[in-house]
Amino acid sequence: MKYVTYQHPADGARAGFLHGAHIVDLERSCQWAQHKGRCDLQRPLPVALLAFLEGGPEMGARAREIARLLDEVGVEGLDFVLPAHGTPLLSPLPTPRSFRDFYAFEEHVKTARGRRGLEMVPEWYHFPVFYFSNHNAFVGPEQDVPRPRYTEWLDYELEIACVIGKEGRDITPENALEHIAGLAVLNDWSARDIQREEVKVGLGPAKGKDFATSMGPYLLTLDELEDVRDGARWNLTMTARVNGRELSRGNARQIYFSFAELIARASDGVTLYPGDVIGSGTVGTGCILELGTDVHRWLEPGDVVEMEIERLGILRNRIV
Incomplete structure (x- = not known):
């Protein structure tokens, strides 16, 4: 997985991962996967990558499951997917511990x-x-x-x-x-x-x-x-x-x-x-x-x- 922190045009810094030529928002993609019954994580994925890391291996496993689901259904029309080209990236951890x-x-x-x-x-x-x-x-x-x-x-x-x-x-x-x-x-x-x-x-x-x-x-x-x-x-x-x-x-x-x-x-x-x-x-x-x-x-x-x-x-x- 390639984890990033990207600058959303309306919502500021958010955690995501690279999926081909796209950035997938972690929190919003988790909500989507839960709605489809394909993510058994009871809590949402965090907005910040630091909190994601603090959540332990379970977080990474859910992110990989989301990536596999996207491979199956594609990314067209999904509002939590942004083009990687032109989307500003911050440091993966803008403020490390x-x-x-x-x-x-x-x-x-x-x-x-x-x-x-x-x-x-x-x-x-x-x-x-x-x-x-x-x-x-x-x-x-x-x-x-x-x-x-x-x-x-x-x-x-x-x-x-x-x-x-x-x-x-x-x-x-x-x-x-x-x-x-x-x-x-x-x-x-x-x-x-x-x-x-x-x-x-x-x-x-x-x-x-x-x-x-x-x-x-x-x-x-x-x-x-x-x-x-x-x-x-x-x-x-x-x-x-x-x-x-x-x-x-x-x-x-x-x-x-x-x-x-x-x-x-x-x-x-x-x-x-x-x-x-x-x-x-x-x-x-x-x-x-x-x-x-x-x-x-x-x-x-x-x-x-x-x-x-x-x-x-x-x-x-x-x-x-």
């Missing part, structure tokens, strides 16, 4: 540190590290991203995100995948000049990451990726383009610490909840900081940045 961003691709860490004349920190290999970022600053595909007035060194970061779908604490790596609702493309925008100064103090990054994180265009469930799964990693090509020119290329399977290990670390002594977002950190070659400004200048207003991950779609934003 929390956002932890890890630093899990070795190539990125080595290269970025090497450009600053630094060796690898031995402790990096001991356990995956992360920072908390602003979960209230998520933006979706095709939405403009303002360049903060305080930065001249605006950068993108090509990442993959997992969204937690099942509550858990002290989760083991062996059980971690059952806690994932799905994967999505993530762009962790960075103000590099601000980040460079604040980390010298021994904290952060903070303000250098505070202003925007892009996620989308949809949340893809793991059953759609079983054929490219290798344990707790996925063979998915990752690319980034600026103004149509490819700058970054990597693969999600190159991650040093798997998402299973990231989830285990994040949940050590702490409860994770449905709607928590966990970022992988930047894939190798996945940002201008790593590539160098001789390859591409820092981002400026008017630039269009596209993140693409195989199976997960294209996340496109324009800098303003």
